[in-house]
Amino acid sequence: xxxxxxxxxxxxxxxxxxxxxxxxxPIKIGALFAVTGPAAFLGEPERNSxxxxxxxxxxxxxxxxxxxxxxxxxxxxxxxxxxQLATKLIKDDKVVAIIGPSTTGxxxxxxxxxxxxxxxxISCSAGSKITDPVKKWVFKTAQNDSLAVGKIxxxxxxxxxxxxxxxxxxxGFGASGREQLKIQAPRYGITVVSDDTYGPKDTDMTAQLTxxxxxxxxxxxxxxxxxxxxxxxxxxxQLGIKTPLFMxxxxxxxxxxxxxxSAAEGxxxxxxxxxxxDMLPASDKQKKSLMAFVKDYQRHYNTEGDHFGGHAWDxxxxxxxxxxxxxxxxxxxxxxxxxxxGFAGIGGTFNYSAHDHAGLGKDAFVLVxxxxxxxxxxx
Amino acid sequence: MQFDQILQxxxxxxxxxxxxxxxxxxxxxxxxxxxxINFAQGEFVMLxxxxxxxxxxxxxxxxxxxxxxAIAASxxxxxxxxxxxxxxxRQPTPxxxxxxxIGGSILIRGLAMLVWGKDTHAVPSFSGDTPIAIGGxxxxxxxxxxxxxxxxxxxxxxxxxxxxxxxxxxxACSYNRRAAxxxxxxxxxMVMFSFIISSAMGAVAGIIIAPxxxxxxxxxxxxxxxxxxxxxxxxxSSGLSTVIGGLLLGVLESLGAGLISSGYKDAIAFIILxxxxxxxxxxxxxxxxxxxx
Numbered sequence: 001x002x003x004x005x006x007x008x009x010x011x012x013x014x015x016x017x018x019x020x021x022x023x024x025x026p027i028k029i030g031a032l033f034a035v036t037g038p039a040a041f042l043g044e045p046e047r048n049s050x051x052x053x054x055x056x057x058x059x060x061x062x063x064x065x066x067x068x069x070x071x072x073x074x075x076x077x078x079x080x081x082x083x084q085l086a087t088k089l090i091k092d093d094k095v096v097a098i099i100g101p102s103t104t105g106x107x108x109x110x111x112x113x114x115x116x117x118x119x120x121x122i123s124c125s126a127g128s129k130i131t132d133p134v135k136k137w138v139f140k141t142a143q144n145d146s147l148a149v150g151k152i153x154x155x156x157x158x159x160x161x162x163x164x165x166x167x168x169x170x171x172g173f174g175a176s177g178r179e180q181l182k183i184q185a186p187r188y189g190i191t192v193v194s195d196d197t198y199g200p201k202d203t204d205m206t207a208q209l210t211x212x213x214x215x216x217x218x219x220x221x222x223x224x225x226x227x228x229x230x231x232x233x234x235x236x237x238q239l240g241i242k243t244p245l246f247m248x249x250x251x252x253x254x255x256x257x258x259x260x261x262s263a264a265e266g267x268x269x270x271x272x273x274x275x276x277x278d279m280l281p282a283s284d285k286q287k288k289s290l291m292a293f294v295k296d297y298q299r300h301y302n303t304e305g306d307h308f309g310g311h312a313w314d315x316x317x318x319x320x321x322x323x324x325x326x327x328x329x330x331x332x333x334x335x336x337x338x339x340x341x342g343f344a345g346i347g348g349t350f351n352y353s354a355h356d357h358a359g360l361g362k363d364a365f366v367l368v369x370x371x372x373x374x375x376x377x378x379x
Numbered sequence: 380m381q382f383d384q385i386l387q388x389x390x391x392x393x394x395x396x397x398x399x400x401x402x403x404x405x406x407x408x409x410x411x412x413x414x415x416i417n418f419a420q421g422e423f424v425m426l427x428x429x430x431x432x433x434x435x436x437x438x439x440x441x442x443x444x445x446x447x448x449a450i451a452a453s454x455x456x457x458x459x460x461x462x463x464x465x466x467x468x469r470q471p472t473p474x475x476x477x478x479x480x481i482g483g484s485i486l487i488r489g490l491a492m493l494v495w496g497k498d499t500h501a502v503p504s505f506s507g508d509t510p511i512a513i514g515g516x517x518x519x520x521x522x523x524x525x526x527x528x529x530x531x532x533x534x535x536x537x538x539x540x541x542x543x544x545x546x547x548x549x550x551a552c553s554y555n556r557r558a559a560x561x562x563x564x565x566x567x568x569m570v571m572f573s574f575i576i577s578s579a580m581g582a583v584a585g586i587i588i589a590p591x592x593x594x595x596x597x598x599x600x601x602x603x604x605x606x607x608x609x610x611x612x613x614x615x616s617s618g619l620s621t622v623i624g625g626l627l628l629g630v631l632e633s634l635g636a637g638l639i640s641s642g643y644k645d646a647i648a649f650i651i652l653x654x655x656x657x658x659x660x661x662x663x664x665x666x667x668x669x670x671x672x
Contacts, residue, residue: 040497170642196641201601203592206391207636207644210384227499227593234591238510238519239387259501259593262508 026067027328029054029319030089032100032110033124033312037076038200041225042102045309046124047072049293050099052300053316063323070316075101079109086110090117096330099315100124102308104172111138120334122318124311127176131357139337139357141314141347143272143364148249149180151270151365153188155378156219161244165194165217167208167232169224177223177248193217198228206235213241225250230259237263244268249365253306257373268378270365272307272347275375285344289317293346310346317345383515388637389630390513394522394591396629397529400622401584402606404536405577407617410610411553412573415476419460419484421603423578426453426487427585428594429495432502442505450582456487457578461571484599491596504590525587532580533622539576540617549573601645608652614662624663 031050034043054070057063071093075082082101089095090113097120101107104127111130114121114137123130123140130140156164166181168174174197185192194215196208209232212220220243222232229251236245245267247256252271257264273280277290293313297305321343322336340359343350348364367378402424409417430452434445464483468475505524510517539546551559552569560566584602585594592598605628612624628648635647655663 036497044497196636198641199645201598202644203588203598203602204391204395204633207388207633208641210387210391211637211641214381214384227595230499230501230593234508237508239517240510240512255498259499261501 026069027063027323028069028071028093028095029316030086030093030095030098031070031072031312032075032082032085032089032098032102032106033072034077034102034106035072035074037078039077039103042124042308043074043077045306046100046102046312047074048301049297049305049309050312050316052296053313053320056296057316057320063320064326066323066328068320068323071095075106077103077106079106082106083109083113086113090114090119095119096328097122097319097333099312099319104130104176107138107140111135114138119330120337122315122337124308124315127172128358134355134357137334139318139352139359141311141318141345141350141359143249143347143360144358145176145248146180146184147360147362147365148270149177149184150362151367152221152246152268153184153190155268155367156190157188161218162190163193163216163218164190165196165212165215165220165243166192167196167198167205167212167220167222169200169228170197171200171224173225173248173250174223177250181221181223198224198232200224200228202228203231204235205232206239209235209239209241212243213239217243219244219246221246221248223248223250226253226255227259230256230264233260233263233267249307252368254304257370264370264373266370268367268369271368271375272310272364273366274305274307274310274346276366276368276377279375279377285342285349286346289344289346307346314345314347314350318343318350384637385634386514387516388633390516390518390522392630392633393626394518394525394629395633396609396626397525398584398588398602398625399605399609399628400625401529401532401580402602403609403613403621403625404533404617405580405584406607406610407613407615407621408549408577408580409573410615411617412549413465413552413570414473414556415465415471415480416607417574417577418477418480418603418607419487420577420581420606421599421601422484422487422491423453423457423581423599424585424588424602424606425491425594425596425599426456427582428502428589428598429491429500429585429596430582431586431589432495432500432594435502442503446586449586450579453582453585454575454579457574457581458571460487460578461574465570465574466567484603488596488599495596497596499593499595501593502586502589505587519591521587521590525591528583528587529622532583533619536617545569545572605648608648611652611655612663614659614664616662616664620662620664627663 033047035047054068058067073085099122102124104125107123107125107130121138126142128144168178194212198205222229229247247269249271252275277294280287294305318337322333325336327333327336338352340352348360350359352359368375369378405420430449431445434440434448460483464479504521506520548564549569552566556566609625609628610621613621632644632647636644
């Protein structure tokens with residue numbers, strides 16, 4: 001009898017003490033990233049960045065005494081897996097918000113789960129259909145493709161270049177870019193004179209480019225992610241094509257310059273501001289966030305941070321700011337994110353509202369040119 | 380202009396086709412010696428390129444030394460693959476062998492991903508990047524290397540299979556393994572040999588295209604399939620017909636992408652593969668009676 005009482009007392013004391021020690025319980029955030037598989041180039045930096053920010057926040061004492069706990073699952077770019085893992089995050093891990101997934105396909109699959117369970121989802125993928133139409137619980141931090149397309153077309157319009165040839169990769173990213181390029185062209189007085197695609201695993205694009213060479217285009221726009229565009233750049237050089245070549249923000253990392261080598265010189269592309277962070281004027285609102293992100297990433301992972309990682313950084317920061325303002329439940333976090341104005345992150349300056357859950361404007365992109373194996377901002 | 384375009388399509392097609400041919404011959408050498416379709420053939424192409432990269436970057440070897448090293452390393456992997464995965468098999472039924480080679484290819488690809496990461500890597504070209512104009516079309520010096528090396532390999536193959544004892548022994552195995560064994564040919568050694576030759580050839584193919592196409596842990600899949608197409612068109616012969624099969628495939632792909640639609644580029648290869656399998660399973664140039672077991 002005595003022993004039983006003692007046990008009870010000990011148990012009660014332990015519970016009391018542990019409850020005291022964690023007066024403010026850690027807040028659990030879920031994350032779904034495609035760390036392996038074909039979209040690993042997105043998922044890996046995203047996971048790294050998210051972990052990095054959460055670690056830093058916890059090291060500096062958490063947010064108002066709350067530590068953050070990040071639960072990351074790898075979706076390997078598979079939509080079915082993403083849905084299962086999202087359910088697991090919500091049901092088993094009891095997270096208050098989910099960051100990710102990395103690709104548009106996965107995000108579209110996860111949206112119904114988040115909506116049904118009323119958990120805010122901050123996607124790191126770019127597809128505009130994620131937040132168009134607006135869904136109550138869904139936000140995104142990656143820039144819409146349409147903004148990148150607009151940036152290129154604005155430049156062409158200024159130079160009075162009106163005939164473009166398209167060369168897009170035949171996957172989700174390329175298809176979405178191709179659609180935007182075709183929809184927006186008339187708005188800038190531009191005609192698409194040829195429209196070709198290449199496979200994500202193709203090793204030679206000279207056939208398509210030979211056709212483009214015969215089409216009298218004034219600019220070639222290639223929409224894809226590494227390594228395809230690097231091959232396109234090399235093939236353009238090989239065929240002696242002098243038409244200016246534009247790429248998408250899908251290749252705005254040093255890796256592209258490394259792969260394309262000297263063939264990258266002179267290529268222009270819209271890019272998030274990460275890669276030119278140190279060249280931005282001090283007046284730029286994002287400069288402080290950008291420099292912090294770039295330096296931290298370099299220190300933690302010994303490699304350059306890219307804008308993909310930036311999407312996850314922005315997502316964690318949005319949640320952090322919400323918690324900082326006293327939100328600890330899923331619903332309160334959602335409301336605070338929706339009311340975020342003028343948050344200068346990595347992807348751009350976010351202004352969310354009840355009608356806009358993408359939050360970014362055209363200033364999220366700068367047009368950069370490859371010069372001497374480095375980036376240069378095109379004025 | 381139109382003629383220039385056709386010329387460019389053809390030249391581009393021939394250079395990709397030469398690669399398909401090299402990979403295709405790798406398929407048929409193993410098939411003829413062992414009756415196995417080695418679906419891991421594409422992985423040796425990948426290994427060739429990536430081993431070259433490691434020799435260049437980590438061992439700091441010059442290119443002329445890195446290439447033989449890379450071929451040797453890939454060949455070693457081929458030998459290990461034969462020794463550890465193919466030879467221990469008690470009942471080498473075709474279906475078992477096919478599954479083992481597919482499994483082997485996934486394993487090799489997975490290991491390569493762990494060793495070299497998921498990124499694509501660039502490899503320097505052998506002799507510069509200054510385009511060479513031929514008529515209205517242009518090719519790169521690397522393309523000349525590809526043509527030359529493909530020709531040399533085909534010639535060496537011919538000499539080996541028709542003028543050396545071990546080459547003749549390997550052909551004997553392909554006609555009839557049991558009879559070959561009865562006349563004193565060590566069939567197992569011939570099988571090992573066939574793996575050595577084809578993995579070395581795959582590696583060479585991987586090395587000479589890496590400067591043009593760049594390389595990554597997963598380049599072997601598509602190239603392997605295209606090489607397989609070339610071998611099927613050529614009726615699984617390890618000679619000229621597979622070469623012609625590869626070149627034909629490359630040119631048709633390139634012309635199709637240029638003149639019809641670039642969206643159908645891969646479809647063209649696989650439609651050809653299906654048509655050949657339906658209507659001329661003995662290959663485009665084979666005789667209907669040349670039955671191989």
